[in-house]
Amino acid sequence: MDLRIMQYFLAVVREGNISAASEALHVAQPSLSRQMKELEEELGATLFIRGNRKITLTEEGMVLRKRAEEIVGLIQRTEEEISQTRGQITGTIRIGAGESRVFSFISKAASRLSENYPGITINIKSGDTIDLMDEIANGILDFAIVFSDVDETRYDSITLPMADTYGILMRKDSPFASKKSIRFNDLKNEPIIVSRGTQRHFKNDRLLSKLRIVATYNLIYNASLLVENELGYAICFDNLINTTGDSPLTFVPLDPLMEVHGNLIWKKYEVQSPAVNIFLDEIHQLIIGKTDI
Numbered sequence: 001m002d003l004r005i006m007q008y009f010l011a012v013v014r015e016g017n018i019s020a021a022s023e024a025l026h027v028a029q030p031s032l033s034r035q036m037k038e039l040e041e042e043l044g045a046t047l048f049i050r051g052n053r054k055i056t057l058t059e060e061g062m063v064l065r066k067r068a069e070e071i072v073g074l075i076q077r078t079e080e081e082i083s084q085t086r087g088q089i090t091g092t093i094r095i096g097a098g099e100s101r102v103f104s105f106i107s108k109a110a111s112r113l114s115e116n117y118p119g120i121t122i123n124i125k126s127g128d129t130i131d132l133m134d135e136i137a138n139g140i141l142d143f144a145i146v147f148s149d150v151d152e153t154r155y156d157s158i159t160l161p162m163a164d165t166y167g168i169l170m171r172k173d174s175p176f177a178s179k180k181s182i183r184f185n186d187l188k189n190e191p192i193i194v195s196r197g198t199q200r201h202f203k204n205d206r207l208l209s210k211l212r213i214v215a216t217y218n219l220i221y222n223a224s225l226l227v228e229n230e231l232g233y234a235i236c237f238d239n240l241i242n243t244t245g246d247s248p249l250t251f252v253p254l255d256p257l258m259e260v261h262g263n264l265i266w267k268k269y270e271v272q273s274p275a276v277n278i279f280l281d282e283i284h285q286l287i288i289g290k291t292d293i
Contacts (some may be wrong), residue, residue: 003075005039006068009047012036013065016054027264049268074139076189077273088120091275096132096144098125098197099220100263103145109282120275128218136267142276145231147197147261155265161287163261164237166201167253168226169220174250176233181255184208191215191232193223198235255266 008025018036022029042046047061057065062244068186093113097103110122118147125141137154141198147164150157159292168182176182184207191214191259204210214232217223224235224241228248238259243250264283266272 001039001042003072004176005035007089008032008035009039009064010072012048012055013057018055020079025135032189035245044121048209070138070140077139078234080202085286089117089274089278091273092121092273093143093279094123094141095134096127096141098126098132098145098147100145100147100237102160102164105146105160105162105286106145106264106283108137109279109286112286113279113282117275117278120278121160126219129200130196136265139267142272143264143266143279145264147260147262148200150263154268156268157263158263158283158287162266163259164239164255166198166235166258166260167238167242167251169224169234169236169243169249169251171227171230171248173248175235181250181257182252183255184211187233188209193217193226193232193234195220195223195236202232202235 008021008027012018012021012032013026015024018033019029021027022032025032036048037156043064045060046058047064048055049058072248076095081130095106097106114122125135128136129144129146129148132141132146134143137146145160168176168187170177177188179186184205188207188210189210193215194210194213199208215223215226217226218234220240221235223236226232226259227234237255238251241247241251243251247256266276
């Protein structure tokens, strides 16, 4: 199983059928079909469920897709880093981040980097801490912004000089909307919407464990629609959903106030590319200079 076959496999997955993939790859359809069959024989597994118009992946196929994406991505990254050692400051910086106001600090650094080094691009991967930690451990990401304790034996980190405030996203016609702050105890009989990050941050809070959780979310925008349509109250960070003007929603901070700082992490003992080192320099300069963001 070589790199070319993995790239062909990913193209079939992306396009959804052999015919479309053969056109995208400029490879004859019978040849591509034969190579996918030979790949299955080599692995001793069925990778595709072949329908009339579209193929779907088997469980084994999904495992191969994940690993193929990692391998192809690492090879591309290696090629970029080698080109950089020849004095060409180009390449991609891969950053994983959840939905947070803290990301505005990263976006400022990215903007400054792009202005000074137009050959460098920024790739942003959205996800929560658990998913991002897995990808940075596997070398898929250069950096991740996490909202948890950092394992200092495995990662270097910078605590970013901004914080997110936890509170409750609710409708403006809610009986709690006029409050300046709200306690979990006020919500003990109400329907609650939470994220995995929320559950992790409040894992030792007995009051949270007693709340009636009716839904979980990964993206706060989706959760805001659930709130807007009266499914319940969402526990989330402030400043992520517009609650001004004609918005039917409002945000009330928790009492006691809970602020969470984000940490920018990267793997220890890694030889970083010039692009990654330049990005780190931008981050440090923003912190030292206390640039208005």
